[in-house]
Amino acid sequence: MSDFDYDLFVIGGGSGGVRAARVAAAETGAKVALAEEDRYGGTCVIRGCVPKKLMVFASGYGALADEARAYGWDMQDGAFDWAAFHTRLNAELDRLEGVYRRLLANAGVETFDARARLKDAHTVALSTGQEVTAKHILIATGGRPVRPDLPNAGLGIVSDDIFHLETLPKSILIVGGGYIACEFACILNGLGVEVTQYYRGAQILRGFDDEARGLVAEMMHEKGVNLHLGTNIVEMASATEDHVLSHAGTGSDAAMGGAAIKGSGDSARKGPIWVKSTNGTEKVFDVVMFATGRDPNTQGMGLHEAGIELGRRGEIVVDGYSQTAVPSVYAIGDVTNRVNLTPVAIREGMAFVETVFKGNPTPVDHDLIASAIFTQPEMGTVGLSEEDAREQEAIEVYCTSFRPMQSAFADRPDRVLMKLVVSKSSRKVLGCHIVAPNAGELIQLAGIAVKMGATKEDFDRTVAVHPTMAEELVTMRRAMRSG
Template identity: 50%
Template sequence: MASYDYDLFVIGAGSGGVRAARISAGYGARVAVAEEFRVGGTCVIRGCVPKKLLVYASRFAGEFADAAGFGWTVGESTFNWSALRDAKEKEITRLEGAYGGNLDRSGVEILRTRAEVTGPNSVRLSDGRVVTAERILIATGARPFLPVLPGIELAITSNEIFDLPDLPERVIVVGGGYIAVEFASLLAGLGARTTLLYRGEQILRGFDSDLRDKLAVALSRRGVEICTHADVTAIARDADGLSVTLGDGAILQADAVLYATGRIPNTAGLGLDTAGVALDATGAVKVNAASQTNVPSIYAVGDVTNRAQLTPVAIREGHAFADTVFGKRDSLADHSMIPTAVFTTPELGTVGLTEAEALAAFKAVDVYKTEFRPMRNILAGRDERTFMKVLVDAASDRVLGVHILGEGAGEMIQLVGIPLTMGATKRDFDRTMAVHPTAAEELVTLRTPSERHRS
């Protein structure tokens, strides 16, 4: 029997890699994790966590404005970007320590170095040392994509936005996915004049069409200027900051240009070709349902596989890997029903099929919709409305998808994800007692379909 330095060597200490390492060590495996940046990965250090902290900060301006309707007199308020930035850094440093401490307590060895694969069972560290492992797990995540165009070096990405010395007065955000719309929303909330440029027809491609349209309207009302069919051809520095040239010849001025046009897997320079690991056209590691590559001893989880670039998915994949390989009990991550949220203001929550997907897959679909002005918005004098949609297979009564736009949508959709994963029917929703007065009660009080589709 071959002798190895470790049972498992993980490259990347992000959410997926850390979970896989901890659970594997809990099963008795000898585990090491190599991380060249900071323990915690994109989500903790420069992704979900700091972004959500900034989202919270961006909502206070609206809270101050709404307070008068409830009898409160709020004095003059000012915003200090440096104070927020420093508080954010303090929190992610604490979380980084917590992640490292959890690995230590689990018996995982942390190697703060870059690691490259040199074979099916070997890895070379930055100091030249080569270590061996019975299994290697690639969990290196993804990085922001930047297109090739003149002046692109003047742009920033989600990696840099959190640590800017000052909040730019004028920001152009390029992109139409969830990262782009989240940053456009929070920057506008913090007081920046924000323009969102998207080359497509409508933001949030792949989401339900009603959510896309209604969020675009809501963001516009909250100060985000959305320009669709807008393609950037060049960026240049001039006396007025940065000039952004569009495909139609228009020129926009900004103090910062934030690119959020997708993320690409971090596989360059990892040595995967040396081991014969297959990659797809985007550079993502090809894996089977058990996260195993074409090289039996090498696995991959998280964004580096480009299956679903979401932190909870990476965590679930990492846990399933450890359960299967070291826990000796088959466990697969189910990608068919993934609840997710977009933390704009108002926020969006979605799980299951969009209406277009449901109509393409089922012959009879009932669509339940409701739109209303939430109670708190009435006294606040705010026009913003909450929207909900429930899609049902009329033949089986199974709920196919739920889509929410409004305050608390992220929290609601997490809970809705449980019954949908269990295969809940519309009758199950109907027989659930409502909690009054809440926005969520609308999900269990919808009685008459707004639309009935039959093919």
């Protein structure tokens, strides 16, 4: 008989934690429990990937009527109904949370709707007052959005709050230049909100290929996002009536209203908000949203006291097998701040089960992971950017940018980019970068080839599918740059 209540106790009911818990229980017969203090499904399902992608879909329909008319359809512009969409969105999230709960129950995992903290290497204390023991503990508590250190920053919202807006604002200021900031700038712009974006850096989407992110920024401008680079907030405050009247027509509808937020812990917060920026402008916005970074969810969990090493941002430090400094405790997903993507957390959870419960030590492979940014147009990327590849070795760059057939016929300015970064010596494709509608779908398939070590000549030998945008990936014969 075991000396512990459970073979495995998982803290966190997101995608990684749920996958590890149910696979360990269903496939190895382990006695497993899981604690989640909020909603099952975690950031991705409840307040991230899934609702965001549904909002991406919703925001894309606004431009369809105009394009359809170019193709001969007698189609009229319509209005977006946030209340109708929001109701359906919440119903879908409820359904998905139910799916996660049923998956755990069907696998025999015992669940606790409670906050959990470590008491020691084998003991978990729950907010219900219970204490349980486990041979192994897996921490999968994810991350959380953070606000900048700025007076009155509490007047603004963060990405989690977007899904709780009872009404869409007429105007919004988004602060930040990462993928979350850019995605929501495009989404809200597509839904008819007047969007202004401040980013303190020289170009959005830092860390991604320069040419690709430059085209995304250009297209965001083209579609109506008021993007200000090298710009940040100096001051912000609740707007007075004088503020609103003096800035009428420059970011607010001149009504002392704003957008109410429900269910996020900030239900009383309303706009409008007066903002002074580093470029000297003053403006009133209905809502200010901070997308200025995320930190691992490790606060108040007793980790340091239990002997677990934490990094500079509070992330749990783990080895290649997701094991912490305490041998019985492992951690996966965003709480480790390695590669913060849902499929990566799931892979890490599967590798954990292989290692600990199936006797098959399996390190996590974080190399050549494809990803997508759901801006409009989307960006898909795998491997090295041109800039990073140049620092590593001599390369050739094959790229083309053009108006795709669908846009060109409708006389729309949308452009796409197809780009391959190739090693001169090995001829391997070191990086692939796509900016185009449905780039996420395209990069998934290109990612297989790059992960397999395909060479430029392998791409060249592949017959094109015509007429498509993606055929350019296999028809580019002349390097545009080398060095």
